[in-house]
Amino acid sequence: MTTLLITHPDCLDHVTPPGHPEQVARLEAVNRVLALPKFDGLLRREAPMACDEDLRLCHPRTYIERVKAAIPQEGWTQLDADTHLSPGSWRAAMRAVGANLQAIDRVMAGDVANAFCAVRPPGHHAERETAMGFCLFGNVAIAARHALERHGLSRVAIMDFDVHHGNGTQDLMWEEKRVRFASTHQMPLYPGSGAASETGAHGNIINVPLPPGAGGPAFRTAVTEKILPTLEAFAPELVLISAGFDAHADDPLAQLMLREDDFAWITHRMCDIADTHAGGRVVSTLEGGYDLDALAASVAAHVDVLMERGG
DSSP states (O other): OOEEEEEOGGGGOOOOOTTOSSOHHHHHHHHHHHTSGGGTTSEEEEOOOOOHHHHTTTSOHHHHHHHHHHOOSSSOEESSSSOEEOTTHHHHHHHHHHHHHHHHHHHHHTSOSEEEEOOSSOOTTOBTTBOBTTBSSOHHHHHHHHHHHHSOOSOEEEEEOOSSOOHHHHHHHTTOTTEEEEEEEESSOTTOOOOTTOOOTTSOEEEEEEOTTOBHHHHHHHIIIIIHHHHHHHOOSEEEEEEOOTTBTTOTTOOOBBOHHHHHHHHHHHHHHHHHHSTTOEEEEEOOOOSHHHHHHHHHHHHHHHHHHHO
């Protein structure tokens, strides 16, 4: 068994305006670090294109058509103050969703132990009918529904350790009793959601906000005390990770103080849950992370653990 890496050059064609933090250089930095010899053991595949039917696992047709119609012939258009579209954005978004679906398929088939999707645009801020926070479609939420509806699973866990609350995933999974969505994030911070009192329609959402300046010890304590027991009790058949690395101490968009070893630690803990309940099945996908050096180092630490645990 091995770790599957899924990406696609089309994800580099989602171009944002100069100075935008969610830039092409992010994925280029990830690609460079994962090209190092220590990652030669990865099984590498290109992401397929998702289709509208896949998107409709979480988003209505009217919203899908609205995003598609907004794609410009040149330059940029904006869906909100932060979320831009360029001529290549549709194909990039379809590759990002497609990567997640392929990863689910391969992990469920037993072809690989786990998978990492190095894709953009990210997805965890995209609500049912609203693009926001650099995100167009709910990549991980769609993957969860794919596992539930098309692979017949009954229990899927999603762990989101991006520094920004995954309001989109929460919105899309709010009434989904077959999913446990757990999120650590800085509060106060964009997008303003993620209070501990937000628990979903079935008690299926676990929000663990952290104050600005919180570092590894506070993060690990919060996960250990408030998230791991819930996920253990839930006994998921698949573990999904929204892997945002903007909680790193060097990231310019927030004020948490995590380091690479903290991201390695949370990856181990999710693999522990998967080993106990899900046959080791883990699918992780890239979300945030805006300091390029910190992003590359954090992805390297994360994928290194996936390879260790999947070997």
